[in-house]
Amino acid sequence: MVIKLDLISKRESLGMTAHHPRWALAWKFPPEEAHTVLMDVDWQVGRTGTITPVARVAPVTVSGVTVENVTLHNPGEVDRLQIAIGDKVKIVRRGDVIPKIVEVIGKAAKTDIEGRIHSDGSKFDEELPDYSQIIIPNLCPRCDTNLIQDGAFIRCTNMNCPSRLERTILYWARSLELDGIGEKLAQQLCSEGLVKSLPDLYDLEISDVSNLERMGLKSATNVIKELESSKQISLSMFLSALGIPGIGPELATSVANQVTSIENLLYLVNQRNENIDENNSAVTQLIEIDGIGVKVANQILDGLTIRMDTVKKLQAHLDIYSESNPLSNGSLSGNTFCITGTLTRSRKEIAHLIKSNGGKVVGSVSKNLNYLLAGESAGSKLENAINLGVQVISESQLNEMLEIETKAANVEENTQKSLMDF
Numbered sequence: 001m002v003i004k005l006d007l008i009s010k011r012e013s014l015g016m017t018a019h020h021p022r023w024a025l026a027w028k029f030p031p032e033e034a035h036t037v038l039m040d041v042d043w044q045v046g047r048t049g050t051i052t053p054v055a056r057v058a059p060v061t062v063s064g065v066t067v068e069n070v071t072l073h074n075p076g077e078v079d080r081l082q083i084a085i086g087d088k089v090k091i092v093r094r095g096d097v098i099p100k101i102v103e104v105i106g107k108a109a110k111t112d113i114e115g116r117i118h119s120d121g122s123k124f125d126e127e128l129p130d131y132s133q134i135i136i137p138n139l140c141p142r143c144d145t146n147l148i149q150d151g152a153f154i155r156c157t158n159m160n161c162p163s164r165l166e167r168t169i170l171y172w173a174r175s176l177e178l179d180g181i182g183e184k185l186a187q188q189l190c191s192e193g194l195v196k197s198l199p200d201l202y203d204l205e206i207s208d209v210s211n212l213e214r215m216g217l218k219s220a221t222n223v224i225k226e227l228e229s230s231k232q233i234s235l236s237m238f239l240s241a242l243g244i245p246g247i248g249p250e251l252a253t254s255v256a257n258q259v260t261s262i263e264n265l266l267y268l269v270n271q272r273n274e275n276i277d278e279n280n281s282a283v284t285q286l287i288e289i290d291g292i293g294v295k296v297a298n299q300i301l302d303g304l305t306i307r308m309d310t311v312k313k314l315q316a317h318l319d320i321y322s323e324s325n326p327l328s329n330g331s332l333s334g335n336t337f338c339i340t341g342t343l344t345r346s347r348k349e350i351a352h353l354i355k356s357n358g359g360k361v362v363g364s365v366s367k368n369l370n371y372l373l374a375g376e377s378a379g380s381k382l383e384n385a386i387n388l389g390v391q392v393i394s395e396s397q398l399n400e401m402l403e404i405e406t407k408a409a410n411v412e413e414n415t416q417k418s419l420m421d422f
Ligand SMILES: [Zn+2]
Pocket: 045, 140, 141, 142, 143, 144, 145, 156, 157, 158, 161, 162, 163
């Protein structure tokens, strides 16, 4: 992953256009470039502890958008560009792609920052900064932990780093579609000491949240309600929402199907870590999954190991249920579903459940749709489905459809066991 990102940024910066002749690219996404000045560099700590240099530039309009911050990706990029604070730089933006600094023109003059306007329309009135080298930090800008080098990247390894914690909370909230928990609230919860690790979210009370600045009783109640409703969670959702590097929603589903329960998974992790398992069955089991090799398997197991405390505490708060069967022969295989209205679980979670049982989830109603899953206050989709004669089902009917499969699977398992006994 690390290598891939680096290669892409290198390729782009070299101006290579892998598959398209230059005119085709220009036709589709006219690139626009502009000059500005590097004012300063902020070092931002991400969810996995990666520290990213973000260039703060004098406001500049590229492809109709005012740009004031541009990512420099990693210290390697800073090195490659040979860029310094106070340099005049060339920024390019292709279509909707995020803008990037592609070239250093040389030391900026006073005139290079004159007459510039912020995106909110106010005047940019900063002085030209002192010309200086960009200093790559040794310590985390947020928690002062010694940083480690990881390929082209630098990382904070402190799992309780406030920046990492904020990002972890946000990732959890976004993965589980918890409305009302955004960047600002995540920051407040951490800076007020209300949340010191992810599981603390589930100890929050309405009054904790309503006392925070800019939060009222109504939004606080909503946040707690959202958290309450996320307590029943499938293993695959749980694994992907933890934000372990290398394990996105798709792989999380495969891992959940392979290990079948959180208890099994943790057992495997412990066996591996205590070195009592000569066959290394943790890795062996994971590499049976399509798309997981030894490296990713270890990445997942390491990711769980350093989060073990968090996982165990979350386990105490949550009801982590197992998905039944692998994709190909799930009870819903061959059927498409569309989801609408308010349901007891998040749409994302239900979509996960349908997919892990072989069904397909689509975003709109057509006559090819097999089922519309409609919750409370369903609107135009429900109307459409009725008009088109698509079968409409409730959440409990979906549950029934899934239970049939679970029973069938149990029978099969029992039969196999009894055959083994003989
Ligand atoms: Zn840190």
